[in-house]
């Protein structure tokens with residue numbers, strides 16, 4: 040059986056929005072530690088949110104070009120399951136963070152051209168546990184992600200990676216299904232697309248996003264997984280009666 044499809048909801052900053060994501064069926068919740076983001080949470084707030092989510096969803100700590108001292112402090116305080124590196128970290132830095140923290144690492148890579156997809160292959164050598172493809176930010180952007188901008192999914196056509204790929208960048212409830220069907224990722228990640236305003240998560244959009252992602256994932260699942268999924272759903276329904 041193949042690995043389960045992953046849904047990550049990023050940029051959560053309240054216990055209520057974590058509950059909404061977990062109740063909707065998210066596998067991963069993201070906490071953004073980057074001061075220029077409207078979703079920034081400081082170390083203490085992130086630690087409280089991580090404790091709120093722990094055991095119910097994997098906690099992903101998002102940092103941007105954090106140095107060792109900052110990473111050590113954040114990891115010790117927040118105790119995440121995964122560190123998302125959303126800056127200019129190179130292959131050596133990704134490997135060093137993985138070795139230092141002993142945590143899973145998701146490396147975000149900005150995609151705007153076929154060359155960017157080729158460059159992403161440098162990271163497909165075992166240094167990262169996930170490759171997270173996001174739109175490449177414009178040069179004058181105030182942050183490297185969380186911009187609600189999609190990239191041209193056709194750039195991934197025919198591209199195969201050994202490392203599980205999480206698709207992100209401008210996803211939302213209305214386009215995640217098409218994105219999953221066209222790119223067949225291992226999972227999806229969203230922030231802006233499930234908000235009512237920058238940094239303010241919308242529970243209904245979170246529910247709609249997770250449902251649409253799961254429905255599309257079921258369509259692209261190998262036949263044996265689809266059969267197992269149907270059997271699991273039927274067992275769940277029988278138990279509920």
Ligand SMILES: O=C(O)c1ccccc1N[C@@H]1O[C@H](COP(=O)(O)O)[C@@H](O)[C@H]1O
Nearest residue numbers: 049076184185186187208209229230231
């Ligand atoms: O969410 C942010 O503010 C953010 C800040 C700095 C780096 C990354 C950030 N978010 C990540 O960007 C992608 C795409 O987000 P969106 O759905 O297009 O808004 C996602 O991985 C977020 O986790």
